[in-house]
Amino acid sequence: MEAMAKQEFQTEVSQLLQLIIHSLYSHPEIFLRELISNSSDALDKLRHLTLTDETFKNLPFDPRIALGLDEEKSTLTIGDTGIGMNEEDLISHLGTIARSGTKNFLNQLSGDAKKDSNLIGQFGVGFYSAFMVADKIEVVSRKAGEELAWRWTSDGKSGFDIEPAERDVAGTTIILHLNDEGKQYANSWRLKEVVKKYSNHIAFPIFLTYEKSEWNAEEKKSDKVLTTEQVNAASALWRRSKSELTDEDYKELYKSISGDSNDPLFWFHTKAEGSLEYTTLFYIPSKAPLDLYQAEYKVGVKLYVKRVFILDDAKELLPQYLRFVRGIIDSEDLPLNVSREILQQNKVLTSIRTASVKKILTELKNISLNQPEKYLEFIQEYNRPLKEGLYGDYANREALLELIRFKSTAVEGLTSLADVKTRMQGEQKSIYYITGGSESLLRTSPLLEIYKKKGLEVLILDDEIDEIVFSGIEKYGEIDLKAVNKASTSEDLKDDSPEAKDEAEALKPLLEKLKATLGDRVKDVRASVRLADSPSCIVSDEEEPSLQMQQMLRAMGQKEIPLPKPTLEINPDHEIVKKLLARPDDAIAQDAAWMLFEQALLMEGVPLQDPAAFVQRLNRVLSLSV
Numbered sequence: 001m002e003a004m005a006k007q008e009f010q011t012e013v014s015q016l017l018q019l020i021i022h023s024l025y026s027h028p029e030i031f032l033r034e035l036i037s038n039s040s041d042a043l044d045k046l047r048h049l050t051l052t053d054e055t056f057k058n059l060p061f062d063p064r065i066a067l068g069l070d071e072e073k074s075t076l077t078i079g080d081t082g083i084g085m086n087e088e089d090l091i092s093h094l095g096t097i098a099r100s101g102t103k104n105f106l107n108q109l110s111g112d113a114k115k116d117s118n119l120i121g122q123f124g125v126g127f128y129s130a131f132m133v134a135d136k137i138e139v140v141s142r143k144a145g146e147e148l149a150w151r152w153t154s155d156g157k158s159g160f161d162i163e164p165a166e167r168d169v170a171g172t173t174i175i176l177h178l179n180d181e182g183k184q185y186a187n188s189w190r191l192k193e194v195v196k197k198y199s200n201h202i203a204f205p206i207f208l209t210y211e212k213s214e215w216n217a218e219e220k221k222s223d224k225v226l227t228t229e230q231v232n233a234a235s236a237l238w239r240r241s242k243s244e245l246t247d248e249d250y251k252e253l254y255k256s257i258s259g260d261s262n263d264p265l266f267w268f269h270t271k272a273e274g275s276l277e278y279t280t281l282f283y284i285p286s287k288a289p290l291d292l293y294q295a296e297y298k299v300g301v302k303l304y305v306k307r308v309f310i311l312d313d314a315k316e317l318l319p320q321y322l323r324f325v326r327g328i329i330d331s332e333d334l335p336l337n338v339s340r341e342i343l344q345q346n347k348v349l350t351s352i353r354t355a356s357v358k359k360i361l362t363e364l365k366n367i368s369l370n371q372p373e374k375y376l377e378f379i380q381e382y383n384r385p386l387k388e389g390l391y392g393d394y395a396n397r398e399a400l401l402e403l404i405r406f407k408s409t410a411v412e413g414l415t416s417l418a419d420v421k422t423r424m425q426g427e428q429k430s431i432y433y434i435t436g437g438s439e440s441l442l443r444t445s446p447l448l449e450i451y452k453k454k455g456l457e458v459l460i461l462d463d464e465i466d467e468i469v470f471s472g473i474e475k476y477g478e479i480d481l482k483a484v485n486k487a488s489t490s491e492d493l494k495d496d497s498p499e500a501k502d503e504a505e506a507l508k509p510l511l512e513k514l515k516a517t518l519g520d521r522v523k524d525v526r527a528s529v530r531l532a533d534s535p536s537c538i539v540s541d542e543e544e545p546s547l548q549m550q551q552m553l554r555a556m557g558q559k560e561i562p563l564p565k566p567t568l569e570i571n572p573d574h575e576i577v578k579k580l581l582a583r584p585d586d587a588i589a590q591d592a593a594w595m596l597f598e599q600a601l602l603m604e605g606v607p608l609q610d611p612a613a614f615v616q617r618l619n620r621v622l623s624l625s626v
């Protein structure tokens with residue numbers, strides 16, 4: 001006998017195995033979906049090679065997945081005629097965790113079995129889930145184009161053994177020695193049920209071989225007859241017409257391609273026939289994928305050419321902001337051997353992509369109009385990626401602006417720009433918004449006072465990307481979009497009457513005094529038209545980032561950039577300002593000047609440069625009034 005080579009699992013593998021066994025025990029049946037999907041991937045890979053690579057062209061290719069059941073021995077085998085694995089592949093694919101996704105999986109595990117079992121498919125810990133139902137697993141595999149086969153054996157505890165083996169054709173056979181938990185799958189009825197549930201639309205036929213009891217009428221007893229049946233539909237379901245498909249069909253396919261066990265929110269199925277022929281089926285998951293905000297997110301759209309799987313990790317299939325979309329693009333016009341490099345500038349794919357984005361955005365718009373409550377569920381998960389689209393997808397800006405929802409001073413919950421437009425006052429020139437800070441900070445900002453007083457709506461943009469995104473968006477249709485913390489926005493509110501002019505003249509000496517006191521900490525000191533109850537506020541110039549944005553840039557390491565100074569605005573009608581106007585330029589007036597500035601900074605959520613000096617001033621002023 002050949003000596004077996006005993007190898008240890010990478011530490012993470014052992015850790016993962018333990019976690020899987022303990023946290024996913026409530027859904028052990030998913031092991032079968034995972035193994036079948038691995039077989040299907042292996043068949044896709046081999047089919048691709050036989051079509052595109054000269055050395056594999058003449059290889060016989062009989063794609064199938066075979067399940068074999070031995071009830072007596074309590075073993076279940078899952079075999080495929082796919083690409084197979086050689087010794088090195090077995091060690092690296094089944095003995096280590098090479099993929100960063102799996103490490104993420106480990107970090108995300110919560111111990112809540114239901115939640116964790118939803119994670120498993122997203123992070124590709126698939127194979128190991130079989131240890132939930134087996135106390136020993138053998139994998140016999142032969143790689144396409146190679147002569148030798150190998151047997152990998154493990155009890156899922158410490159490590160695995162590898163030894164030479166035999167296999168007639170390329171492919172992989174996985175033999176599960178079922179444990180107590182797994183015994184329920186040593187039953188043909190149960191197996192068929194699980195295959196139908198998860199793997200019905202796998203593009204390859206899945207056969208089940210088992211001993212069927214058949215009634216022997218002559219001898220009046222039941223015989224065991226070895227039977228092989230196809231147990232899945234094996235159709236590329238997306239190629240059928242919509243009228244043939246039920247909601248259940250769509251949901252099943254979604255679950256099998258996404259690894260998500262929840263139903264999708266909606267799906268959009270399109271067949272294009274004309275200069276280009278293709279089918280797309282896109283799904284919106286009901287919950288945002290966990291890696292939505294990770295640079296290394298997993299692509300959710302698979303590319304097929306004439307029903308042949310090509311790849312599922314091409315980030316160019318849809319724009320990045322639609323990375324939460326799951327589904328399939330199946331083209332008749334692309335070459336089968338389309339390479340990744342070609343994909344990037346391929347005209348066919350560019351057209352499909354452009355049309356797909358339009359389709360998705362149009363369908364979302366329809367849902368927003370016809371099923372507003374359902375749309376809200378969508379927005380709760382995906383408002384932010386849509387905003388990213390505003391930044392990157394210039395061509396669809398108008399459509400995206402219609403889809404995004406906003407918090408507002410006028411209504412509870414979220415609102416659309418179309419609704420804001422209907423609420424505009426007769427003389428209102430622009431739609432206003434405020435950015436930079438938490439919702440509560442923004443809602444209490446002195447900058448909103450005049451808008452409140454005049455009954456004008458202001459949108460509360462409290463998402464950290466809002467300022468970057470919306471500073472680039474100047475209009476909604478014909479209407480200007482304006483940030484209330486920009487200096488020029490108050491032009492809209494200006495009072496041009498002669499009385500107002502006189503008042504401004506009278507304020508000039510005070511403004512100059514303040515400017516002299518604050519020196520180079522401010523760019524300018526002006527009379528404000530936007531304040532009602534507060535004595536002062538901070539505004540920024542049109543082209544300059546707001547104070548919060550400057551803080552963010554600094555936090556991101558942009559320390560050298562000279563930061564623009566803020567402009568201080570004071571409220572001419574406020575009691576403190578009026579008193580200051582009448583006051584000689586003494587020490588208290590100086591303290592007051594600083595405190596007008598510092599309180600405006602604090603209201604913006606900007607920390608003070610010299611808190612000690614602030615407290616001394618405060619105490620001097622306090623001692624006069626107590």
Ligand SMILES: Nc1ncnc2c1ncn2[C@@H]1O[C@H](COP(=O)(O)OP(=O)(O)OP(=O)(O)O)[C@@H](O)[C@H]1O
Binds near residue numbers: 034080
């Ligand atoms: N039947 C098979 N034929 C060929 N290779 C296989 C087979 N099963 C597993 N493998 C190899 O082992 C690797 C690990 O499989 P595993 O199920 O753990 O994760 P995965 O399939 O890569 O991830 P995911 O479940 O997210 O698709 C696969 O990527 C593949 O390379």
